[in-house]
Amino acid sequence: MYPMAQSLLATAVSLAGGLGFLTAGKDMSSLASSLSHSAKLLNHPGASSSPLPVGVGFIVWGADLSAAVEVTRNFVPAAVWLFSPRQAADLVTWTEKMREASGGKTRVWIQIGSVAAAVEAARLCNPDVIVVQGADAGGHGLARGAGIISLVPEVADALAREGHGHIPLLAAGGISDGRGVAAALTLGASGTVLGTRFLAAKEAEMKPGHVEEVLRASDGGVTTVRTTLFDVLRGTNKWPAEYDGRGIANRSFEDAERGMDTEENKRLYEEALAKGDGGWGKEGRMITYVGTGIGLVREVEGAGKIVEGLRKDAIAILEQTMARF
Amino acid sequence: MYPMAQSLLATAVSLAGGLGFLTAGKDMSSLASSLSHSAKLLNHPGASSSPLPVGVGFIVWGADLSAAVEVTRNFVPAAVWLFSPRQAADLVTWTEKMREASGGKTRVWIQIGSVAAAVEAARLCNPDVIVVQGADAGGHGLARGAGIISLVPEVADALAREGHGHIPLLAAGGISDGRGVAAALTLGASGTVLGTRFLAAKEAEMKPGHVEEVLRASDGGVTTVRTTLFDVLRGTNKWPAEYDGRGIANRSFEDAERGMDTEENKRLYEEALAKGDGGWGKEGRMITYVGTGIGLVREVEGAGKIVEGLRKDAIAILEQTMARF
Numbered sequence: 001m002y003p004m005a006q007s008l009l010a011t012a013v014s015l016a017g018g019l020g021f022l023t024a025g026k027d028m029s030s031l032a033s034s035l036s037h038s039a040k041l042l043n044h045p046g047a048s049s050s051p052l053p054v055g056v057g058f059i060v061w062g063a064d065l066s067a068a069v070e071v072t073r074n075f076v077p078a079a080v081w082l083f084s085p086r087q088a089a090d091l092v093t094w095t096e097k098m099r100e101a102s103g104g105k106t107r108v109w110i111q112i113g114s115v116a117a118a119v120e121a122a123r124l125c126n127p128d129v130i131v132v133q134g135a136d137a138g139g140h141g142l143a144r145g146a147g148i149i150s151l152v153p154e155v156a157d158a159l160a161r162e163g164h165g166h167i168p169l170l171a172a173g174g175i176s177d178g179r180g181v182a183a184a185l186t187l188g189a190s191g192t193v194l195g196t197r198f199l200a201a202k203e204a205e206m207k208p209g210h211v212e213e214v215l216r217a218s219d220g221g222v223t224t225v226r227t228t229l230f231d232v233l234r235g236t237n238k239w240p241a242e243y244d245g246r247g248i249a250n251r252s253f254e255d256a257e258r259g260m261d262t263e264e265n266k267r268l269y270e271e272a273l274a275k276g277d278g279g280w281g282k283e284g285r286m287i288t289y290v291g292t293g294i295g296l297v298r299e300v301e302g303a304g305k306i307v308e309g310l311r312k313d314a315i316a317i318l319e320q321t322m323a324r325f
Numbered sequence: 326m327y328p329m330a331q332s333l334l335a336t337a338v339s340l341a342g343g344l345g346f347l348t349a350g351k352d353m354s355s356l357a358s359s360l361s362h363s364a365k366l367l368n369h370p371g372a373s374s375s376p377l378p379v380g381v382g383f384i385v386w387g388a389d390l391s392a393a394v395e396v397t398r399n400f401v402p403a404a405v406w407l408f409s410p411r412q413a414a415d416l417v418t419w420t421e422k423m424r425e426a427s428g429g430k431t432r433v434w435i436q437i438g439s440v441a442a443a444v445e446a447a448r449l450c451n452p453d454v455i456v457v458q459g460a461d462a463g464g465h466g467l468a469r470g471a472g473i474i475s476l477v478p479e480v481a482d483a484l485a486r487e488g489h490g491h492i493p494l495l496a497a498g499g500i501s502d503g504r505g506v507a508a509a510l511t512l513g514a515s516g517t518v519l520g521t522r523f524l525a526a527k528e529a530e531m532k533p534g535h536v537e538e539v540l541r542a543s544d545g546g547v548t549t550v551r552t553t554l555f556d557v558l559r560g561t562n563k564w565p566a567e568y569d570g571r572g573i574a575n576r577s578f579e580d581a582e583r584g585m586d587t588e589e590n591k592r593l594y595e596e597a598l599a600k601g602d603g604g605w606g607k608e609g610r611m612i613t614y615v616g617t618g619i620g621l622v623r624e625v626e627g628a629g630k631i632v633e634g635l636r637k638d639a640i641a642i643l644e645q646t647m648a649r650f
Contacts, residue, residue: 115544115620135460135546136472144574146546146617147461147472149499149508154545154620174474183474183508185646219440220479221460221471249469292471295440295479315650321510322643 006030007037007054009203009303014042014053016307021055021081028067031056035075051105055079059140060094061086061240068094072101079107081131084140086240088120095125111172113142118155122164130155130167131193135226136174136246138196138291143226143244148173148184156188174220176293178313182321185314194310196291201303209277211300213288216281217248220292225249229256230287233269248288331355332362334528334628335379339367341632346380346406353392356381360400376430380404385419386411386565393419397426404432406456409465411565413445420450436497438467443480447489455480455492456518460551461499461571463521463616468551468569473498473512481513499545501618503638507646510639519635521616526628534602536625538613541606542573545617550574554581555612558594573613 010020024031038054056077061084080098085091095108110121111131132155133141134148148171171184172193184192199214217223228244231237252265272285279286335345349356363379381402386409405423410416420433435446436456457480458466459473473496484490496509497518509517524539542548553569556562597610604611
């Protein structure tokens with residue numbers, strides 16, 4: 001959700017009873033001001049009391065650890081969400097430093113995309129939460145992976161077998177509404193995380209062309225694709241080799257499939273960037289990272305209303321499903 | 326499940342309250358004898374009374390329609406499951422012929438992998454059931470698709486919008502146990518279909534090496550892969566262009582990834598075939614079509630016990646999940 005998920009959106013989610021996240025991404029320059037703004041919006045008395053009820057997401061392979069430590073010490077976010085280390089040992093360092101910086105007040109969430117990575121993260125870091133990211137998720141994730149339908153139960157079983165059954169799992173990837181939330185809970189998750197759905201939150205403050213693209217896309221498994229092309233076009237191709245990203249299969253992707261030379265494709269992408277809103281749409285080349293759940297995103301709503309709807313709908317759906325038996 | 330899913334397995338599923346399927350595949354020579362054997366096992370009085378409580382799966386692009394008509398007329402299976410037409414018009418022909426051959430007694434199931442295909446099948450054929458196949462499914466399916474976590478709800482919404490909300494959906498892909506069944510129901514499916522789980526059914530009568538491979542594989546999203554390579558190796562590469570298949574990422578796949586020439590890879594595959602059981606295993610080249618739910622398949626059980634467990638566990642999980650609120 002970088003760079004849209006900032007203080008307005010994150011705090012609206014937290015105020016509705018969820019936990020909103022700010023994304024540090026690799027660039028931490030604006031994070032301190034976003035956290036400061038969040039504290040103001042939440043009327044939070046300061047880090048010396050309870051943690052600030054928002055989280056921060058870090059891309060471990062790219063983020064600066066000492067800057068992350070400083071921001072965690074100064075703001076004590078409720079959680080940090082660690083994703084995509086170059087090696088598992090980096091997760092250990094990050095976990096220790098984050099716990100140290102916050103005096104143990106900040107919860108450490110680790111996002112994984114395979115059973116092996118979940119077991120390794122549990123063994124090495126004993127994180128407070130494991131986010132189980134399925135292949136339907138938008139943005140970066142493992143190029144080869146399962147959807148949460150099999151990944152969540154297999155991770156749950158493996159963790160229980162290895163003595164890590166106490167770590168709560170949150171499911172990510174393909175969940176856009178109460179049906180997906182209810183499904184994730186039955187699969188063994190304690191909760192869910194949603195990114196794509198909040199691209200159509202009022203508070204996301206995205207460009208109109210981007211919002212239109214999000215609302216336009218349907219048939220999410222066909223209109224989105226996992227690829228490394230978007231990283232190539234954007235010049236963000238230092239991701240570890242096992243990652244790619246899911247986004248809308250735009251004109252750039254189609255051209256690449258038909259064999260267009262990368263330099264030419266990149267040139268056309270940069271032309272589209274210059275067009276702003278005109279760069280989206282059916283023939284667009286702007287990059288729109290979204291999950292397969294995009295087809296279920298059909299209107300812009302307030303983030304609080306989305307959170308409340310997810311909760312209410314999930315419970316209603318579980319009741320209706322039980323009533324069939 | 327071709328060629329394992331034959332009468333013993335299919336009837337065991339039906340006797341436990343499910344509906345077992347025989348797979349005609351493209352070759353229909355053994356189908357009549359499998360149906361005849363099924364009728365005997367089920368102690369079924371014959372086609373003139375009620376339909377035979379097993380189904381038959383047809384690969385529409387490859388199966389012989391007149392042979393399918395004959396077998397449907399003679400045995401009146403409870404359902405025919407139509408998959409992968411070269412063009413949607415073929416589904417219309419098949420649906421009409423199957424209904425005609427059975428005097429309307431055989432239910433027509435159509436399997437799709439996208440929202441667009443679901444709406445088209447509903448509009449053209451008004452099938453009795455739509456099987457919604459997600460990207461986690463083993464064997465052939467759309468190369469580009471969503472998992473059922475988003476595909477089932479999006480298909481349900483689209484069908485309801487277009488006036489086809491009466492058609493029951495069955496979810497396929499990545500479901501191996503009661504958790505997956507419960508999840509599919511909350512997503513909007515009326516039921517589920519499982520293939521991979523039944524590879525480890527006692528009645529499947531597979532080769533010991535094949536069974537060992539099924540039980541060995543874990544971390545289903547990582548150890549399986551969607552590819553057209555297996556079709557290339559087997560010489561079954563006449564599938565419509567939008568299809569590939571999910572199977573265990575074996576040595577042949579790894580070699581292909583590293584750039585091995587196709588002819589050489591094929592030669593090594595044929596050598597492995599000659600080895601029989603020795604062709605499976607970590608360094609094996611035998612082809613094992615399975616879904617990402619393979620990591621949840623950990624023991625061989627009777628098919629009836631599997632069916633009963635799925636039902637019992639799904640209900641228990643729904644109850645437990647509701648109890649959290």
